[in-house]
Amino acid sequence: MLMAKDIQTNEVVSIHDANRNNKYCCPICHEPVIIKHGQHKIPHFAHARHHLCHAYKYKKESPLHLSMKHNLYQLFRHLNHRVALEYYIKDIEQIPDVFVNHHTAIEIQCSNIPFSDILMRSNGYYECGFDVVWIIDYQSLKFNGHLIDLTQFQQSLICGETLSIYALDNTTLQLHQIYLFSYCGDHTFMYYDHIISANDLLNRQSLNCKSSNNKLNHIPYHIKSNVIQDYIKRCRRKRNVNDLTLTAMYYAQRFDNTIPSCVGITTCHSLYCKISPVTWQMLLQSEQGTRLLIEHSFFMRTFYDDYKLTLTADRIDLLTTEYYDRINNIHNI
Structure with a gap:
């Protein structure tokens, strides 16, 4: 995790503001956590005894996941949004990776999970009146010229309102909207890759690549x-x-x-x-x-x-x- 509570001041702090001489605990289960910062690991807090965390709300996250979470947090923070890392929503016992303006939950998914889990977690946010955006790693997408091959998991993250997948390039720190405008069979789609801002991501309902100057969706493509x-x-x-x-x-x-x-x-x-x-x-x-x-x-x-x-x-x-x-x-x- 990237946030923990300072035991002495009772303040929730980011790993980047943490002091190794201070003692910290988990904001949820209040059990001790330690700072981990190795040569090959991104700095983060970890439970001293992970099984003590209530209902295992914090899962073990990959370095890529932690890095993407931090970078998205910084993107919204620089635009003066009210943004929180790992905000615990008690009513549904869920922790979005990034929570923006107390309205939009951003979930980063670097590993495959069942569609039923995506549906369940998304519905949890909707029941609380929150919006949700799923983000994947841009480098995990398989492009082939003007075609893109999507796994079943990646297809399950298609936003039905914009017919798009949203991804973060963790190297360039650019957000991408992959607008899908035609299905070619065998998990292959024609697409338009549109770089968007963090503000665009929050207002994606009004962001419609179909009304842009993109000419690709007018090109009749014949499967060979x-x-x-x-x-x-x-x-x-x-x-x-x-x-x-x-x-x-x-x-x-x-x-x-x-x-x-x-x-x-x-x-x-x-x-x-x-x-x-x-x-x-x-x-x-x-x-x-x-x-x-x-x-x-x-x-x-x-x-x-x-x-x-x-x-x-x-x-x-x-x-x-x-x-x-x-x-x-x-x-x-």
Whole structure:
């Protein structure tokens, strides 16, 4: 932890203001803590006997996590926000990494955790009337030209309001909004990397990359034919008669591997569909397939959205309208 209570003055101080000659205790369980500052460790407080901390509220954090927490704290502090490190919210027994203006809880997540944990912790903040922002390490993101590959964990942190992931580059101390504007299948997205300020992060509802001068979301991108073929081969290897992609090919009367040129086109609204563009575009090739598409759920799984929502007829209209517009654009290029 980066904050502890001075036993003599009863004041909560930062590790950077701590004096090795003073004695400190945990602000929550009031058990003794010690200062740790080695050659390869970022300075921090640690419980003398960690198991004594009430309900283990303070988990063991990596040096990267501690460093990102401190750097975010300094970013908001320099902008004169009311900011606290490791503020204990007693009602829900949670400790946000950084708490800004007694309103926004910032959670830094450097390791994979289940989506259910993200949902539970986020809902805890919402029940108290607080906002929450999840931040990941920018260096952990896997960029591939104008595409980005996201793990299932990283996808679970997509902000449903802005269709973005927020990250801190701990080397440059820059905050990034990774705006996702099209899903390409196989956990791959088209993206726009937008550097934002700490103030932008607090007001992210009004920060909308879609209305910026970014032209990328108007570019029809066609998934390469060899990538489509590899995807279909993987589906076949599963030997699952209920595989949706193979079902779509059956409905579209595509028993061989010849795929029409109108399949594999990315669209903005495909971000809401959990299945590959190859699959749902094949489904659109037949009436039976279109009916089947309506029965499938959203792709988005975030704590802003109920991930069990069905793909409604309105969403299908938006999806198909944009899809056919993209086809026309490609033919006109």
